[in-house]
Amino acid sequence: MAIKETFPHVTAELLMREHEQIVLFTQPGKADELSAILMHPLQLRHFAERFSGMEPVDWMTTRPVKTLTNRLRTLAFHIDILYDYIKNHSDHKHADLSFELAKAIALTEMADAFCSDLPDEDEPSNDVPQPEPRHGNGAKENGQASLI
Secondary structure, three states: OOEEEEEOOEEEEEEEEOOEEEEEEEEEOHHHOEEEEEEOHHHHHHHHHHHHOOOOOOHHHOHHHHHHHHHHHHHHHHHHHHHHHHHHHOOOOOOOOHHHHHHHHHHHHHHHHHHHOOOOOOOOOOOOOOOOOOOOOHHHHOOOOOOO
């Protein structure tokens, strides 16, 4: 399936090549020669935004990404609660909870890694519970060994 559009003296075609889309630009030159260039749609978008003075579209403006961001932060919040509960409120005198504590530490570190690249939230969403701001995980603050 190809989409083809012509703007004065330039033709652009959206083509499929090796399971991805590419844009083929052609322009007639001297003596019926044809000049052509292939670009990935993201390259085209980048240059269009850069050279036309348009504001780049922020990847965080899409609803699915915002939802995923909220879910990751909520997951990280509940993992911290689990770690705190196992460490401070479990019955260590009658049960060996070292395995559970080690898993909670690993989950905390993974959640921190997943959330580290997320941008700060502009405004909280009302549809997902908002966790408190994270200040690192309890495992590292208490000097315990890292599992990841």
